[in-house]
């Protein structure tokens with residue numbers, strides 16, 4: 001099970017999540033209560049171990065700007081959380097090592113999520129970062145061939161049942177492990193990661209579990 005802790009705004013929270021075993025940490029560049037500046041993210045990403053996947057989250061940003069901010073902040077992956085088209089997503093994927101295409105649970109495009117040319121696909125509640133659950137049955141529309149990350153209203157108490165019900169490749173959380181928007185609750189972060197790992201039918205193998213080994217770079 002791949003576990004991403006998202007909405008990180010400060011170094012202490014990033015280092016704690018990684019120490020607790022997070023495989024990825026996410027930084028919100030889209031308009032949000034958790035929005036963080038590229039320079040702040042750069043100062044955090046350069047202190048993290050190479051095996052941690054660092055992810056910048058964007059929403060309907062121009063492709064050239066996504067690439068520019070990804071380079072400036074030092075993130076290894078971008079997460080496209082808006083209505084990016086297949087063409088825009090593919091353009092970004094040509095210029096950034098890893099791309100996660102996120103879809104709202106109400107998206108009419110779930111069944112063609114495999115056509116965006118991305119390494120990973122996320123299904124979240126509409127909007128992103130809302131802390132709201134959605135009907136997990138819609139995930140069955142997503143082609144089986146993609147690596148699926150489940151998000152949307154997950155927390156330490158429901159992540160195990162979510163994993164058992166959906167059997168995703170990974171899980172992602174922002175508000176469910178917070179004290180307040182942008183500030184993580186260490187106890188919730190620790191419990192979320194532990195509960196996700198305990199529930200996982202298959203282990204996440206680390207960077208080898210992705211098409212390329214980002215830790216080699």
Ligand SMILES: O=C(O)c1ccccc1N[C@@H]1O[C@H](COP(=O)(O)O)[C@@H](O)[C@H]1O
Pocket residue numbers: 006007026028030031032033034057058059081124125127128129130131132151152153154172173174175176
């Ligand atoms: O977290 C945000 O503020 C956010 C803003 C804009 C786009 C995406 C955002 N967050 C992503 O949504 C998931 C789920 O959030 P939550 O756990 O329901 O609060 C989060 O992990 C981010 O990937």
